[in-house]
Amino acid sequence: MATMSTVTEQSRFLELFGQHRRAIMKVCWAYGRTEHDRDDLFQEIVVRLWQAFAKYDGIRPFATWMYRVALNVAIDDRRRRARRRAASIDDAATSEPVAPDETSLCDLRDLLDSLDEGDRAILLLDLEGQCDHDIGDILGISASNVGTRRQRLKARLRSEEFRHSHGEQKS
Amino acid sequence: MNDDALRQQWLRLERKLDAVLDVQAEIARRSILEPTRRRLHRHAFWPAVDIAFGLVVAFVAGSFLPQSLGDWRLIGSAAVTMAGSVGLIVSSIIQLNLIGRIDWDGPVNPMQFELERLKIAKLRQLKWILLLAPLVGFCALIASIHALVGWIAGQPVNVLDKVDSTWVVANFAFGIVFAIFGHVAARWITAKFAGQGSWKRFLDNLAGRSLQQAKNDLQRWKDMTNG
Numbered sequence: 007m008a009t010m011s012t013v014t015e016q017s018r019f020l021e022l023f024g025q026h027r028r029a030i031m032k033v034c035w036a037y038g039r040t041e042h043d044r045d046d047l048f049q050e051i052v053v054r055l056w057q058a059f060a061k062y063d064g065i066r067p068f069a070t071w072m073y074r075v076a077l078n079v080a081i082d083d084r085r086r087r088a089r090r091r092a093a094s095i096d097d098a099a100t101s102e103p104v105a106p107d108e109t110s111l112c113d114l115r116d117l118l119d120s121l122d123e124g125d126r127a128i129l130l131l132d133l134e135g136q137c138d139h140d141i142g143d144i145l146g147i148s149a150s151n152v153g154t155r156r157q158r159l160k161a162r163l164r165s166e167e168f169r170h171s172h173g174e175q176k177s
Numbered sequence: 178m179n180d181d182a183l184r185q186q187w188l189r190l191e192r193k194l195d196a197v198l199d200v201q202a203e204i205a206r207r208s209i210l211e212p213t214r215r216r217l218h219r220h221a222f223w224p225a226v227d228i229a230f231g232l233v234v235a236f237v238a239g240s241f242l243p244q245s246l247g248d249w250r251l252i253g254s255a256a257v258t259m260a261g262s263v264g265l266i267v268s269s270i271i272q273l274n275l276i277g278r279i280d281w282d283g284p285v286n287p288m289q290f291e292l293e294r295l296k297i298a299k300l301r302q303l304k305w306i307l308l309l310a311p312l313v314g315f316c317a318l319i320a321s322i323h324a325l326v327g328w329i330a331g332q333p334v335n336v337l338d339k340v341d342s343t344w345v346v347a348n349f350a351f352g353i354v355f356a357i358f359g360h361v362a363a364r365w366i367t368a369k370f371a372g373q374g375s376w377k378r379f380l381d382n383l384a385g386r387s388l389q390q391a392k393n394d395l396q397r398w399k400d401m402t403n404g
Contacts, residue, residue, distance in 0.1 A: 028191065028194060031194045032190065032191075032194065035190060035194070054281050057281075058281050058282045061282060062282070071282055074281075074282050074283065074284060074285060074288075075281050075282045077285045078281050078282075078283070078285055078288045078289065078292075079281065081285070081289055081292075082289075082292055085292070085296070111186055111189060111190055111193070113182075113186060114183065114186040114187065114190065117183070122397060123289070124286070124397065124398070124401045127285060133183065133184065133187045143284070144284065144285060145284060145285045145286050145401075146283070146284020146285055146286040146287045146288070146402075147284075147286050147401060147402055151401075151402075155401075160180065163179075163180075163183070164179060
């Protein structure tokens with residue numbers, strides 16, 4: 007009986023996961039620096055989602071719940087990797103070269119890398135078409151706070167000052 | 178980069194991801210079907226090891242105390258070792274308590290706030306382990322050699338009788354001075370010589386720089402709540 011219920015849960019999870027896996031991959035892309043990081047992160051997120059799935063009550067949309075887990079894991083993973091990279095003398099030597107099909111996404115990559123974890127999450131969720139209320143629910147801050155931060159972020163992206171400093175960072 | 182250009186690149190990313198969706202779906206299927214893959218308690222592993230280690234050391238040092246009565250060097254060594262292990266146990270319990278509050282499907286901001294607090298607790302513990310290492314390490318060495326020689330001889334043997342007390346006092350004094358001024362020395366060294374890799378990380382931990390950085394990160398999450 008328990009096995010049957012586990013199989014049902016697995017099927018239900020895989021079905022919901024299948025509908026949202028693209029969003030998870032975008033979270034991995036936004037937070038993982040290399041292809042290897044992203045693959046690792048993807049697996050980590052999937053395992054966490056599955057382990058937390060028993061607690062998913064279905065009251066809030068699956069996407070909201072999934073973004074919470076995915077972003078929490080992704081930010082924690084980045085924190086951990088940053089610590090390891092800081093300790094690695096051969097960091098530059100071990101970092102992967104940009105794949106040819108990634109060159110067209112370099113600006114986006116650089117932009118995401120230049121933001122702190124909170125702003126990166128807001129930008130990612132904004133690009134995913136989430137409204138302020140949902141972003142607030144995912145991040146655990148008020149919708150008005152999201153609105154303010156989103157406006158500030160966009161103003162920063164538009165400003166010449168940001169483009170200039172961003173250019174300096176790149177060089 | 179303007180808003181339209183940003184969205185265009187985001188759409189391009191979606192098209193790029195299409196190519197790997199099937200592969201990742203298979204990874205997901207395997208990940209949830211393989212019950213051996215468990216990384217849930219990654220954060221809890223080292224605090225648990227520290228508690229076990231601290232308990233063993235506290236037990237050994239505690240059982241050593243009655244044998245050392247009458248010699249201040251042995252009592253001091255056992256007491257410092259015991260205090261160090263109790264400190265390790267307490268700080269690890271604090272970490273486990275913070276780990277217990279981690280809720281992966283909770284809102285991102287409060288959850289990351291808790292993770293930063295955990296990181297600060299770990300860094301604070303590490304900083305004090307490094308600062309106290311010469312003092313506690315020396316005391317633990319004395320206690321363990323004394324216990325080992327006594328165990329081999331089958332009766333209590335005071336190994337410190339063969340040692341000059343000045344040497345013991347000098348080591349105690351160095352341990353105390355390092356605990357008090359070690360972080361100042363680490364700051365001075367990093368200011369004079371820009372280190373790299375693990376050495377830099379070690380000095381940053383010792384000087385409290387990593388701790389300060391973590392406090393800044395914690396403040397950033399706090400600011401996000403306040404808007």
